[in-house]
Amino acid sequence: MIFFRILKESFNFAIHALTVNKLRTILSLLGVTIGIFTIISVFTIVDSLERSIRSSVSELGSNVVYIQKMPWGGGGGEYKWWQYFQRPEPSYSDFEKLENRTTTTKALCYAFAMNKTLKNGLNSIENATVLPTTHDYYEIWNYDLGEGRYFSPQESKSGAPVAVIGSALAEGLFGSQNPIGKDVKMMGRKMRVIGVFEKQGQSLVGQNIDEFMVVPMNFARAIMNVEDQNGAFIMAMTKDNVELVAMKDELRGLMRSIRKLKPKADDNFALNEMSLISGGLDVLFGIVGAAGAVIGGFSILVGGFGIANIMFVSVRERTNQIGIQKSLGAKNYFILLQFLLESIVLCLIGGSLGILIVYLLLLIFGPSIDFDIMLSPKNVIQGLSISAVIGVISGFIPAYIASRLDPVEAIRSGG
Template identity: 65%
Template sequence: MVFLRLFQESLRFALHALRVNRLRTFLSLIGVTIGILTIVAVFTIVDSLERNIRESVESLGSNVVYVQKWPWGGGSGEYKWWKYFQRPEPDFYEMEKLEERLSTVEYIAYVFGVNQTLKYGLNSVERVNVMCASHNYNRIWNFELSEGRYFSDLESRKGNPIAILGHDVAEGLYGGADPIGRDFSVLGRKLRVIGVLEKQGQSLVGQNMDGAILVPIKYVGNLMSLKNQNGGTIMAQAKEGVEMSAMKDEITGAMRAIRRLKPKADDNFSLNEISVISNGLDSFFAAIGLSGLVIGGFSILVGGFGIANIMFVSVRERTNQIGIQMSLGAKRHFILSQFLLESVLLCLIGGSLGIAMVYGAQLALPYIMGEMDFEIYVSLKNVIQGLSISIVIGLVSGFLPALSASRLDPVEAIRSGQ
């Protein structure tokens, strides 16, 4: 009860001092507000960037291994690009052989892409990524259809001339018309539209399904060779309960057997997985977070010096008042808490204004910049961090002025006002 009464009295004195000196309060708030605005904005941008990138990376699948020519992240040690360059591309026929041999894999698929121009009447869309995919591609790479359906097993095996369009491709070819059942031409051949993908936007790992189309790989195999296609990828998803290491070991052994590699020969393929990117992201965002903390720290340091300066001025102006309070029985810790509370309140108000400005910017950005693939959000963690930093800065900035006020001699303090 004594503590609560002391806190209540100190809070009342602090609020009165802030109301009386409104101009000084306003000037003090500017520095703290800018400091907290900077540090919370940096944390928010870094956290939003990390969240968006990690969501894009997770779309690759945490239990999926990608058999490719090039390693992600350059592999371990020196990046031997000349060695990787000589490797053959994984192809569809190797995927079929793997499907027969692997026991740890739930689904396996193959995909490669080529850029082509699509035409429908007078409309055309250039540089469309035509993704030639095997049947199980949709089971490994998750995507939603806004209209139509995916290829049936029979259509995939026969290689029917059908396609699923990305959102932007459908808009470019057909405008507002319903594309389902309509034909379009590519390389002088007609394909029929059976589905349209939901609009997704470009992910931060470079995947853009809106500007792509899906066609059965067996259809493409009737037109061109499926051997050594640039960017060819075999995707293997592990069965439930199977360790990734066990699946990778089985794939490695099967691929070496398919390519007839000698026991002492190096692998001429790479097994990539999401953990390679995730581990790189951990160190990357740790460095960015530290940089953001340093940048924001300098900004809040300036605001802290401003608060300390204002509090020293406040102590000097109220020296006579402090002497009267102490002569009437006010303890030193009461004077100390009074000025500390005033400093903390200043920083909390400034910090709250800074956080409110960041939140307002978050709400205003979509209206200013239009639709964005990059989502910015102010998390509860960032709000708590901002307020916590405000309290700490208030305590640190106000401690010396409050300590000097509590150590004043009552008689000398009263005389100074005469």
């Protein structure tokens, strides 16, 4: 009951401080407001950016290994960069041999990207991304289809002239028409559109399925050489009861055997997985978050001095009142808590204004930004917590001085 009584009085004193000298209070609260606005803006943007990037990265699959020529992130300095370029690309024959020998994979596919011109009547799109792939690609990536369907196993096996296209390609080639069942021409060959991927937009890791056209690998084999294509990769998904590390160990052994590497020879391929990117993201966003905290910290420091100034003035103006309270039996801790809570309330008011400004700016400008920025409950709690801490730090010394005043001297000085 005493605490709530003190809190009520402190809140009333804080509101009084706001109304008695409005200009002084506004200028002092401005520092806290700007500080909280700065640091919460940084935290909100960083958290939203991290959430979007991690969501994009998660599409790569936590239970998927990519067999590629180059390691993600440069391989941690294990080899010189030019040694990577001497490696052979994963080939279709590598994939076939793996498919016949592996026992730990639930799905396995071979794919590569190439840029081709696509035509439909008078409409054409140059440098469109075409992805020839084996059948399990859709099971590993599991994209949503807006219309139509994916290849059947028989279509993949026979190399049927069919294609699944992204929404941007569908719009560019067919306009407002339904593309399902219509033809697309590539390299002089016609393909029937059997599906359209649901519109997703470009992910923050550069993947844009809206501009992809996926065709069966065996169709591509009939019109071109699919061996040793630049950027080719093999994707392997683990069985439900198999650990990722077990699949990696098997794939490494099989690839070394397929490529006839000697026991002491280094791998001439890379086994990439999402954890390689996730580890780098942890470091990156840790640095960005720390930098944002430092930037906001300087603003909050200025705001803290402003609140401390208000509290020192408040103590001086209410010295007589403090003396009367102490002469009537008020304990030191009562006076200390009274002023300390007043400082915290003032900082919370300034912090709340800063958070409100962030929220309003996101409402106005958020829709025009390429990725979703959201003021999360975590960010709000962070802002209010920082405000409360600044209130404690800024108000402790003035509150302590007030609590140690001699009641007789305080009454005299006030008179």
